[in-house]
Amino acid sequence: MIVGLAGHIDHGKTALVKALTGVAGDRLKDEKARGITIDLGFAYMPTRSGQPIGFIDVPGHERFVHTMLAGASGIDFALLTIAVDDGIMPQTLEHLAILDLLGIDRGAVVLTKADLASRESIDHLAQQAKAMIAPTTLAHADVLRVSALTGAGVDVLRAHLEEAAVTMRDRTSGRRFRLAVDRVFTLSGVGVVATGTVLSGSVQLGDRIQLSPSGLFARVRSLHAQNRPAETAHAGERCALNLSGPGITKDAIQRGDVALDPELHAPTDRIDARIRTLPTEKRPIGQWFPVRLHHAAAEAGARIVLFDDKTIASGEEACVQLVLDRPIAAAAHDRFVVRDASAQRTLGGGVFLDLHAKARGRRTLEKREQRAALALADPSTSFAALLETPPFAFDLAAFARDRALSAERRDQSVSELGLVILETGDSKIALTSERWALFASTMLARIGAYHAENPDLQGLGREQLRVTSQPKLPKPAFDVALKKLAGSSRLVLDGAFVRLPSHEVQLAPEDQAAWEAVVRLLGGAQRFRPPRVRDLAAATGRAEKDLRRALKRVGRMGWADEVAHDHFFLRSTVREMTAIIAELSASAKDGSFSATQFRDQVDNGRKVAIQILDFFDRHGLTMRKGDERRINRHRLDLFGGPCQSGGESGGESSPVGRSDFKSVWGSEPVSGGFDSHSLPPTPPGAFGLKSP
Numbered sequence: 001m002i003v004g005l006a007g008h009i010d011h012g013k014t015a016l017v018k019a020l021t022g023v024a025g026d027r028l029k030d031e032k033a034r035g036i037t038i039d040l041g042f043a044y045m046p047t048r049s050g051q052p053i054g055f056i057d058v059p060g061h062e063r064f065v066h067t068m069l070a071g072a073s074g075i076d077f078a079l080l081t082i083a084v085d086d087g088i089m090p091q092t093l094e095h096l097a098i099l100d101l102l103g104i105d106r107g108a109v110v111l112t113k114a115d116l117a118s119r120e121s122i123d124h125l126a127q128q129a130k131a132m133i134a135p136t137t138l139a140h141a142d143v144l145r146v147s148a149l150t151g152a153g154v155d156v157l158r159a160h161l162e163e164a165a166v167t168m169r170d171r172t173s174g175r176r177f178r179l180a181v182d183r184v185f186t187l188s189g190v191g192v193v194a195t196g197t198v199l200s201g202s203v204q205l206g207d208r209i210q211l212s213p214s215g216l217f218a219r220v221r222s223l224h225a226q227n228r229p230a231e232t233a234h235a236g237e238r239c240a241l242n243l244s245g246p247g248i249t250k251d252a253i254q255r256g257d258v259a260l261d262p263e264l265h266a267p268t269d270r271i272d273a274r275i276r277t278l279p280t281e282k283r284p285i286g287q288w289f290p291v292r293l294h295h296a297a298a299e300a301g302a303r304i305v306l307f308d309d310k311t312i313a314s315g316e317e318a319c320v321q322l323v324l325d326r327p328i329a330a331a332a333h334d335r336f337v338v339r340d341a342s343a344q345r346t347l348g349g350g351v352f353l354d355l356h357a358k359a360r361g362r363r364t365l366e367k368r369e370q371r372a373a374l375a376l377a378d379p380s381t382s383f384a385a386l387l388e389t390p391p392f393a394f395d396l397a398a399f400a401r402d403r404a405l406s407a408e409r410r411d412q413s414v415s416e417l418g419l420v421i422l423e424t425g426d427s428k429i430a431l432t433s434e435r436w437a438l439f440a441s442t443m444l445a446r447i448g449a450y451h452a453e454n455p456d457l458q459g460l461g462r463e464q465l466r467v468t469s470q471p472k473l474p475k476p477a478f479d480v481a482l483k484k485l486a487g488s489s490r491l492v493l494d495g496a497f498v499r500l501p502s503h504e505v506q507l508a509p510e511d512q513a514a515w516e517a518v519v520r521l522l523g524g525a526q527r528f529r530p531p532r533v534r535d536l537a538a539a540t541g542r543a544e545k546d547l548r549r550a551l552k553r554v555g556r557m558g559w560a561d562e563v564a565h566d567h568f569f570l571r572s573t574v575r576e577m578t579a580i581i582a583e584l585s586a587s588a589k590d591g592s593f594s595a596t597q598f599r600d601q602v603d604n605g606r607k608v609a610i611q612i613l614d615f616f617d618r619h620g621l622t623m624r625k626g627d628e629r630r631i632n633r634h635r636l637d638l639f640g641g642p643c644q645s646g647g648e649s650g651g652e653s654s655p656v657g658r659s660d661f662k663s664v665w666g667s668e669p670v671s672g673g674f675d676s677h678s679l680p681p682t683p684p685g686a687f688g689l690k691s692p
């Protein structure tokens with residue numbers, strides 16, 4: 001457990017820490033000379049349970065409230081001191097307000113210097129203190145009396161703290177490691193040491209961590225937890241990490257950095273948050289209001305963007321966007337405090353909702369609904385609510401990262417909520433099973449309707465299908481969704497096209513008739529140099545235009561290929577030629593062959609031979625270098641795999657069967673087709689998808 005001190009200047013915080021732990025907190029020369037605390041102080045108290053309790057002593061001076069803030073975040077228990085000879089003072093109230101804004105709900109009010117006032121006046125102060133804490137998170141805190149000078153009440157306080165430590169809530173399980181760095185120094189013979197409060201999760205000797213926002217990696221060479229050498233440190237402990245790694249120096253790390261599990265590194269400078277202003281703040285908060293933002297041990301300049309055109313009056317709560325002047329490492333549901341730009345007054349504070357907020361569309365109803373869902377504390381409940389808002393598909397990986405959830409905790413949500421996950425690279429696009437069923441059924445219905453209208457077409461283009469699907473998924477996730485549906489035989493993927501398994505491509509009767517009229521002319525002995533469209537038209541007495549259209553459709557069905565303009569070859573001939581070049585390449589020492597060698601095999605003249613090879617080049621089946629070509633063996637089945645040369649030659653009068661054109665493009669996309677690899681990746685921060 002970590003106990004944080006709070007209270008007005010000179011109200012006996014440092015003396016109290018010394019009375020409890022025996023450690024004189026103030027160590028700086030200036031602190032000793034002036035008798036005030038300037039920087040954070042740390043001390044530990046042994047307990048009967050064996051787990052020491054850590055103390056963070058903070059300054060009470062009004063000019064050092066930012067230091068108090070750095071010390072107060074991440075504490076489990078607050079000790080708010082009030083000197084009985086002085087009573088409630090400005091920083092008593094300001095520190096209490098900060099503890100309240102930080103959501104610290106365990107603590108005690110300590111009436112210090114109890115030797116300096118009468119019993120009656122202390123009773124009176126206790127009443128005032130109770131009234132003061134009543135409207136805050138510390139409403140149920142006990143009010144104790146202590147004299148550091150005489151030692152009266154110290155044992156009672158110590159026992160009180162030990163009891164609190166036993167019932168401390170667990171912040172370790174289900175969360176990944178985060179430590180708010182508040183001190184960095186070098187120790188001779190040891191190296192760089194960063195100390196801080198473990199905010200969540202745990203860290204082990206040898207762990208690889210990342211410093212955020214800088215992104216520097218480091219290895220944990222040794223560590224101390226609650227001031228003792230340890231193998232592991234958990235949330236709720238003060239921890240000193242001896243770090244090593246390229247670029248790790250004392251100056252490379254600073255107070256406010258967060259040492260974390262590298263999975264969590266995603267600094268942000270634009271955050272949607274819920275904010276509450278203090279009732280004491282008289283000035284309303286307007287659009288683009290400048291503030292100092294305090295989060296964990298970090299501090300940054302920020303502007304407040306209002307979502308409504310209404311200013312935020314004192315004591316009011318609102319959702320806002322925080323635009324920071326530098327990125328910070330935060331987690332969703334972390335608390336923050338804002339002070340005025342000149343660091344004189346605490347204005348308010350709140351909780352982070354969306355860590356990777358967007359400037360665009362922040363006022364839309366959709367975004368409001370998303371923020372309301374993100375405001376729910378329990379991760380599963382919150383994610384479930386998010387999935388009920390447009391676009392009804394969200395990246396669970398990004399959500400889990402922003403909540404610092406462990407992989408186990410994240411997967412628990414998946415099974416609790418019965419989610420369907422579309423996994424692509426680092427993202428896990430999630431949908432509820434109902435939404436998935438709806439997504440699939442509407443899509444299948446659309447494809448069915450398309451087939452009914454276009455019986456002669458193979459199917460719907462993937463991209464066309466994607467942009468009109470609900471929800472509109474990012475390309476990689478959509479691809480996974482299609483594969484999932486193909487895997488359960490609900491649809492068939494034909495390269496860039498998608499069709500229902502029951503769909504049989506049917507040529508329009510006039511195209512079928514045209515095809516039947518020319519198919520013989522394309523095969524047979526002249527199959528390597530078939531007549532062009534114009535010659536086919538002359539030979540059959542059909543209109544050139546009609547033939548061209550029919551052959552293009554036949555081409556889409558995978559029965560023929562337009563090798564050069566108006567020059568169609570039977571698919572079986574293309575496969576035969578694939579086998580020929582595969583053989584040429586296999587029999588050459590270095591695997592390359594020339595156009596002349598190919599022409600000699602097919603005996604169709606140099607010009608046509610070169611056109612055929614250019615066609616293969618375009619499809620990536622061959623690669624040309626000078627006069628020589630090599631074959632790309634990965635693409636050998638691009639046209640359905642090579643068939644035996646001279647075997648399945650032309651002359652087929654009936655269209656090739658379905659099983660043949662199914663593998664027309666194989667699973668390899670061709671140029672101009674669907675290629676998921678060339679798509680831009682989803683931005684790392686965004687876990688929301690654009691709704692259609």
Ligand SMILES: Nc1nc2c(ncn2[C@@H]2O[C@H](COP(=O)(O)OP(=O)(O)OP(=O)(O)O)[C@@H](O)[C@H]2O)c(=O)[nH]1
Nearest residue numbers: 009010011012013014015036037060113147148149
């Ligand atoms: N009589 C009496 N004096 C005390 C007691 N506790 C602290 N003092 C004195 O009060 C003065 C301030 O005490 P500190 O402990 O330094 O006060 P602080 O709250 O740490 O002050 P800052 O850190 O500057 O905010 C010192 O001169 C202490 O000796 C006490 O229980 N009784």
Ligand SMILES: [Mg+2]
Nearest residue numbers: 013014036037
């Ligand atoms: Mg002090």
